[in-house]
Amino acid sequence: MRPLRIAVLLKTNHGGLWIIPQVEELRRRGHEVVAILPPGSGRLTEELRRRGVEVHGSPFDFRFRPGIATLRGLWQLRRLVRRLRLDVLNYHLYASALAARFATVGLPLRRVHMVAGPLYLESPLIRATERLLWRLDHVTICGTGYTSRLYGALGCPALRRPVMTYGVKTAHFANPEGSASREETRAKARAELGIEEDVFLAIMVAYVYPPRKLVFQGRGIKGHDVLLSAWQAFHEQHPRARLLLVGAGSSPAGEAHRQELVGRFRIDRDTSVTWLTSVADVRDCYRAADVSVSPSLSEGHGAACEASAAAVPSIVSDAGGLPETVDESTGWVVPRGDATALGFALRSAYREFVGGQLQARGERAQEFAVRHFDNRTAAAGVADIVEAACRTAAGRP
Known part of the structure; x- marks a missing residue:
């Protein structure tokens, strides 16, 4: 033409x-x-x-x-x-x-x-x-x-x-060919973040959006509150676990909501949770992680595609297009807004981490991302x- x-x-x-x-x-x-x-x-x-x-x-x-x-x-x-x-x-x-x-x-x-x-x-x-x-x-x-x-x-x-x-640019998130092994890059990334080598690390990468009046009864759409509720119960049973949140407020109102979450869940006193508002290269955070969590109430494909491209399996809610980003061999899908179900999924990922199967799930997630989301x-x-x-x-x- x-x-x-x-x-x-x-x-x-x-x-x-x-x-x-x-x-x-x-x-x-x-x-x-x-x-x-x-x-x-x-x-x-x-x-x-x-x-x-x-x-x-x-x-x-x-x-x-x-x-x-x-x-x-x-x-x-x-x-x-x-x-x-x-x-x-x-x-x-x-x-x-x-x-x-x-x-x-x-x-x-x-x-x-x-x-x-x-x-x-x-x-x-x-x-x-x-x-x-x-x-x-x-x-x-x-x-x-x-x-x-x-x-x-x-x-x-x-x-x-x-x-x-x-x-997503899948090659950008993959461990570059000819570079250090995945284990070496993981260890380096964890050292820079101050995270011990043998702990289970969950990550959530998302800006914090302010609650919307017209949808979800004034709750933040990314589901930070859902994850933080689930995490408190999960961490009581699994003290060798850490949560890394990456993302600032999307606007002054979003940042105000983030600060409200910090206060509500006492994150400033919880040594199991680290919240970074900005990072030089988010790939280093994914390389340190064992599982990615996307608990949104509304979403397209979100950060799950990035995580998969980085060989990190994902727990996603059933909101929007998130269930399209995983299958039964690459991740978990839980009902949106359900902190109890999210806690079950975290425990399932933890069991695979302890049993040594979680890395293979991440490798399958990476293949899935290249096939469907490049x-x-x-x-x-x-x-x-x-x-x-x-x-x-x-x-x-």
Whole structure:
């Protein structure tokens, strides 16, 4: 097919680095790709420009406040899109999707929505709205099978809601070939973290998000409270165990919630729990760990893919797409919000740790991640879907 002009629209210029492999794959195929991001500097803006991708500042601030300013911003975004003479507008994150849909109604381009996480669809209000608005997308690429099923329940036909993960750079998390053995890198990582060689180490890698009013009765969506409740009971029976939490608050409100958790669970007095708000390289934390825990109340694929790529088996909740990240030979699935069930899974992982079977489970998890979640394979799948959306358009090649 002829080269396409494609714009990627996001409401952030700092996060969203997971679009980079997709942008590069589209460019590799000969398509012209630009980005529309909030004005100013940010990690994403800088990385795209470093790679030679043209970045345009969005005239719309992605805040939908009643008033003339919102209408003016959407109109200016529409003018920018028209000036770019696009074949495809590809957008990620829900505020970006709303802006893209409203600003481009009637324009002769294909709208491709890629869904990073399902949280917004778990709000009854937004779900009712989305029952109508998904029709403005020519295709909705669902990052998980769970998200695709949610859109199916809203009436979206299967052909318009294909599943394609964002994936992770699996080679980045694997122990590099020719480097020290896994045992040696594990020992080094533990020494740097101050964790004894023979203890069982569970890890949770996640930002702390503030409780949401519209979902989960005001609880934090990542399930830190669930894990900390389970851990207290587990550690009483297994004193040779440590828990490593990695992640700061996602915002000032998120950090306030993190501090509330520290106080509620007396983490500052619990020597079995270490909470790092930032690390130079999260791979060192995974290399030290025996099991990863993702107890979220809502999630896409989350950190379980990273952990698996690093050969660490995972305990995940049954929320969202998390059950898609493990099978019975690579991890455990427990009901969301159930601290008792999570404690049982921790004990099962501990038994395998003591019996010497847990490392083999991690190796199977790594094979599973390479097969299902490698971001290069995922990027090629996204490019296939974008091209197919243009082939089905009237008058397109």
